[in-house]
Amino acid sequence: ILTLRGVTKSYRMGKENIVHALRGADLDLAEGEFVAIMGPSGSGKSTMMNVIGCLDAPDDGTYVLDGHDVAKLKDDDLAEIRNRKIGFVFQGFNLLPRLTAIENVELPALYGNPKQRKERARRALESVGLGDRFHHKPSELSGGQQQRVAIARALMNEPAMILADEPTGNLDTRSSAEILAIFQHLNDQGKTVVMVTHEPDVAAHCKRIVRMRDGRISSDEPVPVQ
């Protein structure tokens, strides 16, 4: 479903300071895979996820998604692919503070049928255990509840690929297990799931672990079947 070759991303801080977030990453991902991305804090995992999710363009290298050379796509084609095919769970949640939980979840489907949209948003929130928090704003929710709203929003358009950046960082064991069961279920239906995690027991649910270090992929191994 996607191929990255030599993907490089740097940030220039002031005159003489350059941060190399990605230094030539190669990655092949087939449809329906269930991959964990691990690595030290600052190693480039979120930057990698932003490139895969077409949220950020690399400075060098190629990225082919679903047969399209992403660098050559027009902005609105890119937005179309991103909105329909990719569900993104951000590390910082990125919920809109003035909208309620259900309004945040509805956002990706704003141009669709309103009745279906409300019903789908309700079901997405119920599936992450927030059936009794529809009308709370982010500041009226706990950290883990905000994280779960962000997960529900990513599921809204039933995307072909889910990119989740540390989706269980604020969740207790039981809530984490519920979220992993959702991702497992989507993967069983053929959806591609890529998850950044720092928790080994969360990564053990995946079928492949890609490890990053200093902006490069340091290892890429299948998870042994338990």
Place this chain on the structure above:
Amino acid sequence: ILTLRGVTKSYRMGKENIVHALRGADLDLAEGEFVAIMGPSGSGKSTMMNVIGCLDAPDDGTYVLDGHDVAKLKDDDLAEIRNRKIGFVFQGFNLLPRLTAIENVELPALYGNPKQRKERARRALESVGLGDRFHHKPSELSGGQQQRVAIARALMNEPAMILADEPTGNLDTRSSAEILAIFQHLNDQGKTVVMVTHEPDVAAHCKRIVRMRDGRISSDEPVPVQ
């Protein structure tokens, strides 16, 4: 150092919906303890930390901190105690987006000697592994790096008590171990450390685990010495 009795906190949402975040919590904490607070997402851990850290007043119950009845303290006395005695690491980091890492860390000591303040902020950032990120703003830092800036800021005034809400939620194993070593070191020096965590191996570093469920304390046990 502190005693909570019957602490209650509710949020009224609209006309007929009340959320009981804390339903009568009792807690005694002695100086120099090292306590983990665990429990399901939404069980009241952050609300409890906000009450302990004098950031939020309970609706009912009593809170005595260092011999003072917190409910009877004048606002500026409360702010004085909070600023000098308590270091708070927020679950959502709460960094000011327009300030650099070092400016965020300096904030708690703004009224002190500038030269000492800059030096202390530098050392706090170096101790959490961010010696090469002083001048980055939060949006120019990874999730785990932002979390570590929030930890460095809490250490700035060398407070007697550190309250850390999910301080390792975005950190890989090695960065987590470095942060836990800092908390362990502070506790060895006699500082009181209270940490919310959902990770059992992080809680195992503490000496006592308080578990919460539905706004109440469901268990309170010492950690068996390994």
